[in-house]
Amino acid sequence: MTEWGNLVLFNNEGAIVWQSFDYPTNTLLVGQRLYEDQKLFSSSSNLWAPGLYFATLKLATGFATYIRGKGQPQMYYQLVPDQTSTTNRGPYYAELQQGGSDGHLKIFYHSNANRWREIVDMVTHDLGECQHPHHCGEYGLCRKSQCSWPIGIDWVRYFGQTQSQNGKRRQQTRLQIPYMGCSRITSFSCPRPFDQKHYLVEVRNVSYFNLIDKDAAFPNISDIDRCREICLLNCSCGAVFFRSNNNVSDGYCYIPSTVLTIREGPIPNHSFASATFFKVQIPYKAANGQVEGTVPDTSPPTSLSRNRRNLKAIITSSCAGALLIFVVTIVTCFVMLRPSCSEDGEDCMKQVPGTLMTFSY
Structure with a gap:
């Protein structure tokens, strides 16, 4: 067992034949590497089953974290490494957590005084708390x-x-x-x-x-x-x-x-x-x-909804006014164009259906 937790098996010649660092679980310790296509799974209540989240390293996409579920896994964080930078081999380690249900990717620092101390939650730091897939659940x-x-x-x-x-x-x-x-x-x-x-x-x-x-x-x-x-x-x-x-x-x-x-x-x-x-x-x-x-909906009305109501009121008032003008025009025309009656009323009587006709001698 090395200082940083790597369990190593040697053969008779002192060569390494197996080491635990080649098989990451949910944590990358100091000096441990994640190779292309390897996966770092979050912890699970079932010790023999992988967790809901995993991180992997691919040449095309870089380092990325995903959530598993129905269908294709969904990426929620991506970190493309700087090819020109050198690796800092300080006393750090990374851990993919399933604490609660958010799949946090955290970096810790070790010191003799404070032992392991959290440095940063990478997803929250870069993209915010709302980037965690299960922060508000399905359709939240x-x-x-x-x-x-x-x-x-x-x-x-x-x-x-x-x-x-x-x-x-x-x-x-x-x-x-x-x-x-x-x-x-x-x-x-x-x-x-x-x-x-x-x-x-x-x-x-x-x-x-x-x-x-x-x-x-x-x-x-x-x-x-x-x-x-x-x-x-x-x-x-x-x-x-x-x-x-x-x-x-x-x-x-x-x-x-x-x-x-x-x-x-x-x-x-x-x-x-x-x-x-x-x-x-x-x-x-x-x-x-x-x-x-x-x-x-119980939210306060927006300016758009108020404008729509005002527009409806204007249209209704305009239609009512137009209808009233139309009725007055028809009545006026009927009165003006109606035939006039003679003084004795005979012509008016002739216009009434069903009345007896009068004859002059």
Whole structure:
């Protein structure tokens, strides 16, 4: 066993035949290297199973961390090393943690006085707390490290925070746990019922952590309209993300199998633009015109909504005034063009149907 924790086996000639540093787990110790295509897995409650997160080193992408799940692993951090720099062989080590559920990548420093001391959480330091995939869970919106639910441009609330049921004797309590994420208020059916509709609602000023990985984009799709169409045609698609350099006809389409934390605003240190669309299911409308299963928006009215109401009032008043002028014009014309009656009233009597005719002698 070396000073830094490397278990080494030698043969009779003193050559190394096996060493633990060649098989990293969730920690890179001082002097330990991560070679290309090797993986550093986070810890797990099952000692014999890899954790939810892993880090790997590839020549094309550099050092990157991913979260595993349904379908393709999703990258949430990337570090391209400087080929001209030299390695600092000081008393440091790196650890990929699954503490809580966020997959933090931390650097520690060892000293005789303080022993191991945390230096930096690399993902949080470079990209912010909202870059961690499970910080707000599935479909959760991360805003300044706080969790909420996404709201579309139609201001209809389609999601609510997922609640956990905890039973204590006979009393039931409901706990809201941020990293458990959000779920749809209106259930999402797949395949879609014939009498209901799936459509995409846009959520603006948000981005998705996996957009930093161009290799994760849907192949051969570079147009935003085609990207949306692919999601609508795929019943299991719950959301679609589009990355571009402000050109919606030349970008990258992302359709993740599992949609995790969405973050408000752009991703730090990245200059691309993005668009986000969630698929929702619209059932029959209720008697009051509100979509069943949704919650009315209680946010204060925006200037746009106030302008729309003012415009409706102006249009209604104008139509009522025009109708009144039209009625007055018709009545006036009828009075002016009506034949006049003689003084004795005979001509007027002739105009009344069913009256007896009079004859003069």
